[in-house]
Amino acid sequence: QVHLQESGPGLVKPSETLSLTCIVSNESISSSYWTWIRQSPGKGLDWIGYIHYSGTTNYNPSLKGRVSMSLDTSKNQFSLTLTSVTPADTAVYYCARDAGSSWGFDFWGQGAQVTVSS
Amino acid sequence: SSVLTQPPSVSVAPGKTATIPCGGDDIGSDSVHWYQQKPGQAPVLVIYYDSHRPSGTPERISGSNSGNTATLTISRVEAGDEADYYCQVWDSSSDLWVFGGGTKLTVL
Secondary structure (H helix, E strand, O other): OOEEEEEOOOEEOOOOOEEEEEEEEOOOHHHOEEEEEEEOOOOOEEEEEEEEOOOOEEEOHHHOOOEEEEEEOOOOEEEEEEOOOOHHHOEEEEEEEEOOOOOOEEEEOOOEEEEEOO | OOOOEOOOEEEEOOOOOEEEEEEOOOHHHOOOEEEEEOOOOOOEEEEEOOOEOOOOOOOOEEEEEEOOEEEEEEOOOOHHHOEEEEEEEEEOOOOEEEEOOOEEEEEO
16 A cells, blocks of 8 residues: 655745655655645645656646745655745645546545644 | 526435436536535546446446536435535637536435
């Protein structure tokens, strides 16, 4: 069973950078696509983007160039960076395995609450 | 890009059948996935590729997809089925994943 665990600061100041890491267990990150999703309070799911072990990334244009992702194969983890945050970026951030367009997101982390506030 | 439309809420009595639609332009040509999210928990994939169940999804939960509507059907609804349900597709024209707005299933 693939296990994912998000980690990172729970509070970020406006205009600063949000950084989260997702540690993957029981599966090599060199085998799949890995994705980030967020959910604002009381709202639905928003896809942020994915990264492939080859380094290929694909980001949701709605984030207008503020997002980047990276992976560390030595630690079997991948990361999300979101710059110039505002209170609108307050959300629960989930990492998940992207099994492909025909299979969806089959394993998810428990989620990390990030609040943007001064 | 694709827009997926779901009703905000569906209510059903225990033991009855719940149907949750997900509307989209020619969604029948896409692979639709469904997620169940209970309060305070991460979403869980319950249907992939329109109608396939991952291990752990009970046979009471099924999916179909045709034309402009994909449908999640839950038979013999139980109190434990009360959750938010989201549909999802890969929009190949825009190269991005799209979620429906979600449907809150209430068991009366």
